[in-house]
Amino acid sequence: MKSLSRRPAAPGLCKAALAILLLLLAIPSFPGCSGTSSSAPGAPAQKPLALTGQVLGMPLAGGSPELLDASGNPIPLKSSQVDADGVFRLELSPADLPESPGYVLRFSTGGAQIRAMLLSWAGTGDFSGDESILSPATEAAFLLCSLTAGFNYTDYAAFLQAYENGAYDPDSPAVLGFAFREIFPALETAVRNHLAGAKAPVPDAAFICDLLHSQGNVLTAAPPPGQEDVLFIRQALAADDCSGLVFLSYPAEGAGLEGAAPVAVFSGTDADGKISWRAFDLDLGNGSIDALSVSAAELPGPAKAGGAQPFFTGTHSFAQATGPLRICISNLARFVDPDACGLDTGGGITDAVFKMAFQEAPGSQGLSIRFVRTDNKGKNRTVLNTTPVDDATVYESIPLNLTSPDNRDHIITAELVSGNDLLYSVSDAVDQTRYQAAGPMIAMAKMDETRADPAGPDIMNNIGQSNDSNVFPIAAGNVATHHILDLDRILGTGVVPLWDATDYGRNPIGDGAGRMPVIVIHGWQGNFGLRDAAKLCLWQNAPIYDDGNFIEYYLSKPALQKAVHLYFFRWPSYKHIEYNAGIFARLLSRVKESMPGTDLAAGLNDTDLGVAIITHSTGGLICRSAVETHLAFADGDDPYAYLRRALLVVSPNHGTPMAVNTYIQNSLCDISTQASGDLEWDSFDGNANIRFDLIHKFDYIKDRASRWNPDGPNLQAYDKHFLALLGNPALQTYNPWLAWLNQSFPGPGSGLEQKYILYSGWIRPNYLDAARHNTLKNGFALNTAGQFLQATGYQCDAALTISSNLFAKNPADKAFNPVSSNQIPLASWYPKSQVWFTRDWATTAPTTTPAAVFGNPADHPRKMAFRLFWDYDHINIRAGAVQGPNAWGSLDGFVNQGDIIADDVPIPSIYVTEELRRDYIRAALAFATGADPGFIGVRYNPLRYEPVFLCMEKDLMDVAP
Secondary structure (H helix, E strand, O other): OOOOOOOOOOOOOOHHHHHHHHHHHHOOOOOOOOOOOOOOOOOOOOOOEEEEEEEOOOOOOOOEEEEEEOOOOEOOOOEEEEOOOOEEEEEEOHHHOOOOOOEEEEEEEOOEEEEEEEOOOOOOOOEEEEEEEEOHHHHHHHHHHOOOOOOOHHHHHHHHHOEEOOEEOOOOHHHHHOOOOOOHHHHHHHHHHHHOOOOOOOOOHHHHHHHHHHOOOOOOOOOOOOOOOOOEEEEEEEOOOOOEEEEEEEEHHHEEOOOOOOOOEEEEEEEEOOEEEEEEEEEEEEEEEEEEEEEEEEOOOOOOHHHOOOOEOOEEEEEEEEEEEEEEEEOHHHOEOHHHOEEEOOOOOOEEEEEEEEOOOOOOOOOEEEEEEEOOOOOOOEEEEEEEOOOOOEEEOOOEEOOOOOOOOOEEEEEEEEOOEEEEEEEEEOOOOOOOOOOOEEEEEEHHHHOOOOOOOOOOOOOOOOOOOOEEOEEOOOOEEEEEEEHHHHOOOOOOHHHHOOHHHHOOOOOOOOOEEEEEEOOOOOOOOOOOOOHHHOHHHOHHHHOHHHHHHHHOOHHHHHHEEEEEEEOOOOOOHHHHHHHHHHHHHHHHHHOOOOHHHHHHHOOOOOEEEEEEOOHHHHHHHHHHHOOOOOEOOEOOOOEEEEEEEOOOOOOEHHHOOOHHHHHHOOOOOHHHHOOEOOOOOOOOEEEOOOOOEEEHHHHHHHHOOOOOOOOHHHHHHHHHHHOOOOOOOOOHHHHHHHHOOOOOOOOHHHOEEEEEEEOOOOOHHHHHHOOEOOOHHHHHHHHHHHHOOOOEOOOOEHHHHOOOOOOOOOOOOOOOOOOOOOHHHOOOOEEEEEEEOOOOEEEEEEEEEEEOHHHOOOOOEEEEEEOOOOOHHHHOOOOHHHOOOOOHHHOOOOOEOOOOOOOOOOEOOHHHHHHHHHHHHHHHHOOOOOOOOOOEOOOOOOHHHHHHHHHHHOOOO
């Protein structure tokens, strides 16, 4: 992967100056750089760092605050002082501050101590925040999160979300993510008693286990009053012998726990040869939980006999859990080689065996490997075969035909079991877009080359909570994590019979006709469960499924087929955007060098032909990073030579407040991943304190408690790296990477602004007097999301702000950063652009309700062309004007129909009226053809005349050969 420092230079910049610039930029941007360093010889002394806070609830006499690293090692201080009110100030040299996932503040006196874990300090500037207020609450949380071998950052970060001004709020919606909330008040009281000098012992692990047992082990069935919006629950249970803790995480929506009996947890150890494990038994009784995740961790106890390896604490996932459950933690991670596991075609294409591989024979006497097939929902289990483990290191399933309906679009898993104990599992997917004789995936990167290393130095690829490394089943090395797929090669394979039956599907043009390659890049897939790389290979998550409506538009347009050749790039949404963009650049390079006969390689080798890109949502940032940072389309001195055009459709160029890691957003989708961290608001407008409702305000410092969680998204080194590149460690932003990417955006004259075209929707949630300006029925979910985002102060497309989609530059520019709920686009905002309004069909007079803006670059602050569609939401602008949840397949019936639809044919449009649909078509046709067709009196095919698709075709055809 190219260094992040390699920013594009303007064409014609002399090589010497470019080399000096790259050298200067490369110094602070070495991967893993924290942005802190000692002063160079002769340089001015570095300004001391200052930490300020307060000690509450503890005698102060004779005590002083200290700063430790996460391992408990003291950090040298230049000075330390505390006043009579407990307000303290620590000063230290930046050179003395070690790298650490967190820093411990400790105040000790009279044999007692009080601690807090500091998660949100970049170590590159002064700090004062809630986390630096030491109180009995922080000591109680510290005790809870120190129970297991590794500090439990996940629960400490959740505690901090409910901790403000030295007090813990048990009624905060954030506490449902804090696994110890049920016992926390009692533990805090015990800590207060101890600190007050009473004859109360220091609460230890046994005391905490007793508290967990005393709360009855009753699982939370639903959020309490006032917290109904919080749908994701985490809860801790203690084993009967206090040997370990079990953590359950589940969405409340799928929890049928009303009246369920308390859950008892029993624990025991076992061994077989070199393998040892601890099993935890729990019984949900008549209760049931959908999408349950269970993990376990040992509590301190006797050393393992024979020096056995530490147990691997993987997370077990259950599509649906009820009755007895048994999970195990073991040392098998030492023996299994997941990168050598998975489906093996033996050099063929459509027949394979699943191979299970060990790095070292485990010396087992009773282990078995059970090969299992499940459907795309993780259900309908079929045991294919079972084989005992002996002295071999590789084991195989029965032969599998990968095109058989029994196997296609299924998950194959190898489970290592001892009796009924599941100790380890590895999975792969029978991807129907991969295992075809035509070879649809012309380039791919597999898990064996993209696997994350949570303890590794690569800040681009070290997420700890995905099935890359520690969520069962582990993804096999054969899983295709990234790929470029050729649409022409999937046609005729039976994957989509409707597409095969079209004129183009029966006779795709293929390579060599001089067509311009167009790569479509999908957006973020953030539903819970989609950190599973194998599941992401299933059809319902395939990029060509995501863009099915646009593909059907393409299949109905012969002129477009003759001009462009469609490809699709798949990327996993749990990895960093910057990392995924680097893999995209690498795959493009492979095609360019190794597949010269393809149209994509032709475009990457001929600047007159070039490559065009269409993105949706987060795919826009994948594109931008590949183009601007990884220089994927560079040729000599021209960093963008092979890029003909990029249509950035609802691209989060400034991120979105919707991704800021709050309790509300965590309830809707999985936003505790690295890619979702890359979508947080870059605060270009100076807003680093977003208010999400009348009570809760979130600031960029508090957000770091979740962002920098080493057990979760693990963004600390990443953020510090880009803060250093920005040269402003005190910058108030939720998202240093995106702030850096935007600050580094080349100015006018680079040529890039002429190649990007920005697409945006703008919805009008149907409430109060806004209904009179609605043109589309966006549906309850997206209307609600739009109202929520508007409440933070931004006009939006229900997921992203207009300013983000349209890449605003000046936050005061209302045309590109509308914030008032009363604002509606006016023609005067875009004087050199085409602005179309709907009309009153009775009088034929235009109304004040806009339809579309076809933006002239002269009107844009960055001199980019833009397209704005009124009342189109984040999904409509990709799928067309059809209902979001039912978008895919809704236009199937129109693929082979002509331009005009008969009066008796139902149209699945969500325009408020048929007349409004025709107004939008008129605007799009005027833009696409250069001639106003006048009032439209016929019923146009909703697929062939989808307004957004018509405009996208125009923007592509303008640069096609």
